[in-house]
Each structure stands twice: as structure tokens, then as C-alpha cells.
Amino acid sequence: MNFGALAAWLKNNGLLNEVTNEKFLAELKREDGNKAVMETCEGVKRIGNVILSRQQIALILNQPDIKALHERLVWAIRNPEPLRETEESSTEEVIESTVSSLNIPAYNGKPYITAAAVIAGNGRIFNSSFHRMLYLGAGKFAVRIVPRHLYKILEEARNSKDKLPVAAIIGGPLEYLFASSSSPPFGVFELEVANSLSGNTLKLKKSPEFLIPYPADSEIMLEGYIDPDELAPEGPFFDVLKTYDSVRAQPVFTVERLYRKKSAMFHVIYPGGIEHQLLMGLPKEAKIREAAQAVVPRVKDVYLTPAGGTWLHAAISISKQRDGDAKNVIMAAFGAHPSLKHVLIVDEDIDVYDPSQLEWALATRFRADRGLLIINKATGSTLDPSATLDGETTKVGIDATAPIREKDKYKRAD
Numbered sequence: 001m002n003f004g005a006l007a008a009w010l011k012n013n014g015l016l017n018e019v020t021n022e023k024f025l026a027e028l029k030r031e032d033g034n035k036a037v038m039e040t041c042e043g044v045k046r047i048g049n050v051i052l053s054r055q056q057i058a059l060i061l062n063q064p065d066i067k068a069l070h071e072r073l074v075w076a077i078r079n080p081e082p083l084r085e086t087e088e089s090s091t092e093e094v095i096e097s098t099v100s101s102l103n104i105p106a107y108n109g110k111p112y113i114t115a116a117a118v119i120a121g122n123g124r125i126f127n128s129s130f131h132r133m134l135y136l137g138a139g140k141f142a143v144r145i146v147p148r149h150l151y152k153i154l155e156e157a158r159n160s161k162d163k164l165p166v167a168a169i170i171g172g173p174l175e176y177l178f179a180s181s182s183s184p185p186f187g188v189f190e191l192e193v194a195n196s197l198s199g200n201t202l203k204l205k206k207s208p209e210f211l212i213p214y215p216a217d218s219e220i221m222l223e224g225y226i227d228p229d230e231l232a233p234e235g236p237f238f239d240v241l242k243t244y245d246s247v248r249a250q251p252v253f254t255v256e257r258l259y260r261k262k263s264a265m266f267h268v269i270y271p272g273g274i275e276h277q278l279l280m281g282l283p284k285e286a287k288i289r290e291a292a293q294a295v296v297p298r299v300k301d302v303y304l305t306p307a308g309g310t311w312l313h314a315a316i317s318i319s320k321q322r323d324g325d326a327k328n329v330i331m332a333a334f335g336a337h338p339s340l341k342h343v344l345i346v347d348e349d350i351d352v353y354d355p356s357q358l359e360w361a362l363a364t365r366f367r368a369d370r371g372l373l374i375i376n377k378a379t380g381s382t383l384d385p386s387a388t389l390d391g392e393t394t395k396v397g398i399d400a401t402a403p404i405r406e407k408d409k410y411k412r413a414d
Helices: 003-012 021-030 054-060 066-078 149-159 174-179 190-198 274-293 325-336 355-365 404-410
Strands: 016-019 036-039 045-048 094-096 110-113 116-121 126-130 133-137 140-143 164-170 203-206 213-215 220-234 248-260 265-268 298-304 313-319 342-347 372-379 392-399
Touching (some): 003 036, 021 036, 054 066, 054 174, 054 274, 066 190, 066 274, 066 298, 116 149, 126 149, 133 220, 140 220, 149 164, 164 213, 164 248, 174 190, 190 213, 274 298, 274 325, 313 325, 325 372, 342 355
Parallel strands (some): 016 036, 045 265
Antiparallel strands (some): 036 045, 110 133, 116 126, 140 248, 164 220, 220 248, 298 313, 372 392
16 A cells, blocks of 8 residues: 555544644644644645554455464565566656755754665665664765664675665555565565565666665655765664664765655654554564464464563463473564563463553462573663663563463453
């Protein structure tokens, strides 16, 4: 579903508030998880909160439930589908030499683009991933790049003493948003994952100057290059955990051209909001489910909790066959999502979406001497303020399932 169709779907279902320019950020925060918010101004309109819930995404992608949605995401990652190339794209209806048509929102006085998926390649492969971008002025952005796939491609450019051509997409198709958040194996192009997720309905266009493949008919594209040797301070900025990331020297993206639709929508992700959490966390839930299902025959639910940023805390309900199954699922979850910090395993009768039921299971079915798993000096998330600078932390797994032979003793009354 392209971005314009997604906005129309939200409006048709009474899930879109239209507000004036000066109220946009405040309304975006107030309506977090409830409604999308779009400006009523002339020109490029900012819009955010377009992803509201797991149920919304399952419905749009024609999946009957969250389990099926998880499995569809995993299937798409494992079965990327090459795209048909088109010569025309409404993304290129308007061509501008500056980014002045974008009303870049400021957070604590710092102007950031928060919903840009950056596409880059090394001649053999292409990668697409989300990166926040601090506007420095004069068409330059400091881009936060952690040591993953784009970082690897940029290092190759640095070693070759080359500038890295990139295209940053704002307002791509819904499937592309999730694919660019999914971190498939290096060498798997997220745009092909998105095409598989869409049922082979997407098309690609190559950018005019650098011939970078991008999803045709996206709202906005910024084309330019990253000079590996040009760095600028980036931060502080509050991220998905709503804590402030530190200031770091980051690579600079120089925009040579801005391409957009005549009536373009400028996608804005409010940092730490539900949309941010779901884009980051939903693909990880899918990977955790896949790993857990390889350990036990039945995994009922996998939930990365909002209080953990949909990133650090997982609650998983299973039907175990042996008392050791829960610990195996804990280890599988840590392997599937290395940023995970705490994992809670419960029985099928516990609703993982209900914090009171999770606490009840912890209170009645967990005993530390038999159900606690502690992993010291493990690599976790650099977003976790309690971790070291390189992300080292202590991980905890909790088996809050009832012992199989004493299950009646732990039965929960309706």
C-alpha cells in the first residue's frame, strides 16, 4: 500500500486528524497510538502516527491475526522478490535544489528528519534502513549510523576513498517501511522484502543522478552522498526508550536534489511514540516467534512491551512439553533479538498483553532458584542507558511457567 493510500485509509476510517501547522507536533504527541495527524497547510504537508497498532497493520496486510502477521514478515524476509522497473515515478514530479520546502520539525530546538529510510549500495548489493538525520543547514544532515549494514557499506567507501551515493526516502509504501526496519541478512535488499510482503505489487525507479533503486511513487526522495571523512556532532536526541542519546560525531549527508510529489506528504515519526516502537519492534517480534517455534511446538503470543520501548522487554506465552522448554525459549529469544534485555516466559493461560496477568504469573509461578537465568557481559542495546558505551549488559530470563507435574496447583481462577 503506497503512502497516499495509507493516509486515505486512515481518513476513511476516522483515524486522521487534520490540524494547523503550529499545532502539529503537540497533536502528534497527544494522539500517539490513537489517530494519525496531518497538517492543513499549503504545499508539503507533515503527517505522522500513520502506524497505530499491530491490529491495524494485520488488517491492511490481509492477515487474520498477529501470529499470521509475524509469520508473513518472516516469510517475506526469507523470500525477497525482485521488482519490476518503471521509467516513470510521481516522486519526481517536482525537482528542487534545496530542502527548503520541508518544514523540518524541531525537538528541543534541533531540526530532525525522523522517518527517512536511507538506500545505499556498494556495486554488488543495496541496503535500506532507517536513520535519524539532524539538519545542519545548506542541504547537509548529520546521520546517526550504528555499526550495522549501512555502516559496513560506508566503511567500504572510506577504505576506497570514495563518497557514498545515497537516496533517502520519506513516505514510502507501508510494506517498505516495515522492510526497512526488519534487518534482514546483509545482502538481502529490503525493497525486495517489501515487494514480497506486498504480494509483488511494488515497482522500483532508479534515481536520476546516481541510479539508486527506490520504491516508485514515494512521497519524497533526497538524493546525494555521504562523505566518510566529513563528520559533524549529532545529538542529544531522545530515542525509542525516551532517554537521551549522547552527542557523537556522525557522517554528513549532502543533499544535491530533492524530488517529491506535487502534493507530497512529509512523514514524521514522533520519537519514542507508538509508531516508532512498532516500526522497530514488530519485525523483531516476528523473528523471536520464529526462533521460539523452533524450540517448542506451540507459541501463543510474543509481545515486546511498550514500557520496554517495544525493544528491551519480551513477554512470551507458550505451551511447554518439558519444564526445561521455557529456558530454551529464553535463549532462543536472546539469539533472535540481540538487543533484548529481559525475557518473561508464561503459560498459555496468561494474556501477555495484560500487565496485571504478567505480574500475577511472576508472583505465583516464578521462583528464583529454579526459574531465573542470568547472562553476564552480553551484548545488548546501545540505546539502553544502563549498558556500557558499546552495549554490554547483563541479561535476565524469567521462567514464570507452572511446573508440569503440579499444574493444577497453579491454576488461575476465572
